[in-house]
Amino acid sequence: MDEIAKLRNVAIVGHGGAGKTSLAEAMLYNAGVTNRLGRVEDGNTAMDFEPEELKRQASLSSGFYQYDWAKTTISLIDTPGDQNFFSDSRLCMQAADGAVVVIDAVDGVKVQTEQAWEFADEFNLPCMIFINKLDRERSDFLRTFNDAAESFKPKPVVFQLPIGKEADFKGIVDLISLKAFNYDDNGKAAPCDIPADMQEQVDAEREALVENIAESDDELLERYLEGETLTDDELNTALKKGILTRELAPVLCGSATQNIGIDLLADFIGNCMPSPLEKAPVLCTDPDGKEEIECKPDPDEPFAAFVFKTIADPYAGRLNIFKVISGTLGGDGNFLNTNKDAKERFNQLLILAGKEQKPINQALPGSIIAVAKLKETKTGDTICDPSRKVKFKCAKPLPALISFAVSAKNQSDEDKVFIALNKLLEEDVALNLDRNVETKEILISGSGQVHIEAITEKLNRKYNVEVLLNTPKVPYRETIKKRVRVQGKHKKQSGGHGQFGDCWIQVEPLPRGGGFEFVDAIVGGVIPKTYIPAVEKGVVEACQKGVLAGFPCVDFKVTLDDGSYHSVDSSEMSFKIAGALAFRTAIKEAKPVLLEPIMKVAVITPDEFMGDIMGDLNGRRGRVLGMDTKGKNQVINANVPLSEFLTYAPDLRSMTGGRGMFTMDFSHYDEVPAQIAEKVIEEINKEKEES
Structure with a gap:
């Protein structure tokens, strides 16, 4: 102890x-x-x-x-x-x-x-x-x-x-x-x-200090107020208590x-x-999160620790850094990773001294130590003795604020990029990696431009992979503003069985965020029940590519209300094609418009930069929702189009000299102003032609 x-x-x-x-x-x-x-x-x-x-x-x-x-x-x-x-x-x-x-x-x-x-x-x-x-x-x-x-x-x-x-x-x-x-x-x-010229100040500050320390202990405060002189030992005891209790x-x-x-x-x-x-015992739970368990800093209790950092090295392997909460860990042996429900074997305990690691024989409660080459364990995991399975609640990384589309500088490295980035994800949990199926881009997201730049430098140094960073494509959507009713008819005769599908659909807009709704309003069996799901499937597949710039179409309702069929030539495929044809015709007539993602943004800034930031947000087509006070800083809440906010992290840093920060979450989709929509559609279609 x-x-x-x-x-x-x-x-x-x-x-x-x-x-x-x-x-x-x-x-x-x-x-x-x-x-x-x-x-x-x-x-x-x-x-x-x-x-x-x-x-x-x-x-x-x-x-x-x-x-x-x-x-x-x-x-x-x-x-x-x-x-x-x-x-x-x-x-x-x-x-x-x-x-x-x-x-x-x-x-x-x-x-x-x-x-x-x-x-x-x-x-x-x-x-x-x-x-x-x-x-x-x-x-x-x-x-x-x-x-x-x-x-x-x-x-x-x-x-x-x-x-x-x-x-x-x-x-x-x-x-x-x-x-x-x-x-x-x-x-x-x-x-x-x-x-001598400080004595008066020292006396005044000393008196205020003693009073502040005494306030940490009711008995001491009472004696102080009665005029008693408190000893240094009494003050030090009360001081420790005041610090510990915050x-x-x-x-x-x-x-x-x-x-x-x-x-x-x-x-x-x-x-x-x-x-x-x-410190107070650390609260954790059983692996299912149902039962609360106290872990005390007692070397005789079962071992339990949580991993709060990981260092990835292409040569030395993974190094997990963890804090022992209870129990004693020997120089080698086994423990259980509760998050992965996997046993891990380790050969050596290490304490960190800058870039060096020094082996030790055992780790007691409170120790911050490292273990190399664990197979399953990553940041946020709990490791413990199998005799008492526990799970600690670990903090989450801060949300990503900026994204880039990343691609290999050399085509021969394309496969290596994703693999190497995944290795760095083990080390830096604030980094997010995603494949955007819609835009076919690998997106890397982080806390700021400097963060992403440092990651690309590590990629090159550690894994010999050079990458290019580009502004990611904005995931626009398309929708309609007018109700229309159209026919979709597919008829093909080529000897033997032909193909025949005929449907009438009403297409009308839904409120923003309404998604997609399909209504079967067929009466009298003009289209057999077995073919109606095929019409819906045709519409769903067709709406993945809108008519303006090829973006998915959202927030609309389709009502299938009429049609006809052929007893021999009709099939599910025929009605699927007919449904797709009907939707493509309808969307052209229903006043299609472009939608853009709107982000909910909170900018935290000192007072002196408020004017510049408000003006900048307005210039980005932002709509200020209100302001709050946080300490001595102001928080500006606003809705801003994502397309205008992709490079905001370095811009805010420049405007505030590094004193501003922001958070950003997706809010909703909204219509792009007509003049801007024209330019966006023109640029996107031009890119498609060139590629």
Whole structure:
């Protein structure tokens, strides 16, 4: 149990560019794990090592490192902050027992900071805030703290104050111990006196801090209000309780690149963030999802874990990363994959240290470990001891926001494209792959253009497959606006038995989304019952290709009300052809129109970009439905045609400097304006002629 009590699983989260990877690097350097302070700009960090990450100087996938600090073992999860890769952050935060939310002291709270906080709420993670980059020009600790205080609950509480500002930032005042530290150019701390000009501020913030901590314990609060002096031990006990119950979020500060305050942050994580033993038991179910089961962090319970990340390598094979919730796993053996109902055999347990993997002999509750070359297991699966079959509910990836039609650059690689993309799907569950039967395209969908571009680079590097990305074709539909009644007659004589089918149908429009309806109104047996389904089948097959541009026809009703037959020459095939002929004639006369998919869109943006975004949505033929407030951001709800929204992800990023985000779901089909429809039909028919 001592080993579990020493463990701290901490996710470092926040907006892209806030300095999360630099913070992890400084923590590793201070612990003696690395012999230099890695820099993202130099491409020599322990956490970012994939070529795509080095090229973009940003984390595209979560990095892991476990190391010892003081009397604790810290297991770091360095998550991406870019919206394009934020699904990975969400999935990996499930494995943490606490989160360090990093905020840039220059830019303050951004959209991804707020989203990371929402994920922490979702997983009930205790949070602390680290205000970073206080050495930068235009950095401001109090402004950033107030920004966080306005944005987040539980309430952020100041635990440290910076000494100096911008280029003169050199030290930290710790409000718990009331000690001050100056840092030299190598990041070494030396105790110093609290600056005289800060004493009044320190006293005021210390008093507010003690009151905030005391509020975590009713008995302590009562004594505090009665004027009693609380001891440091009492404050620390109440502080841990307040963090664990998410009543408060401590705010620390420093500079990762200058290594100022990072040792104090690591101490705070070790002393105040919870171990797996202090978290509530994890709820799961039996494999059928009917019975709820508690999994406790007890090494003597049956083994149970969930897989939250997978790394695919064409040479080393699949590497599954999972968190042990209960029980003890030995160095080799078997376990059951509950999702696949399959037994898996493993030969070695690994802990991750950046790009390296180190073998270990056993894994206890709370451990984040990896196993290579499992046959069936993928992200989201539960693995457990067969003696107690359980299934954990894992988070889903964020919805895809942009799609491209993907094709092989070299024709000889066409078969390899789909296979290689499926391999990457194992690694990146935020990626969607689909074959559009209608347009005959392979569609790849992801969180943004950068996400898709990084995937194509991986395809080339890992599987030697080069692809081309094109804007996907829009799945238009066709429908009618007028009611008509027409005849479809098929008559053919070629010696022997001929072919004869004759039907009259009424075709009329249905409300949008009405689909297809067929009514048999035949009386008196003018068409035998056995042939009526053939007429319907002919209509259904014919409506797959409309008359305007060859798109499926929808939202119409067909009533079969008359016809005739021949006792010898009629057959099901004859009436199927007659039904198809009747429909093709009818649709031409019934005022056919083009329909386009309309998407329900929610754009989340800071206030200052509202005007630009509203104007842009109007320019895309969007219809704004309303606005809501989300934290300090605005949410614009709108319906926008898909054809106008295919490239919105990079456009929104450009308009908002990366501070905006959006979600998009299919809403309905609606008529394309006549002038635009003409151009669309002309372009599509021209493409058909050229091909």
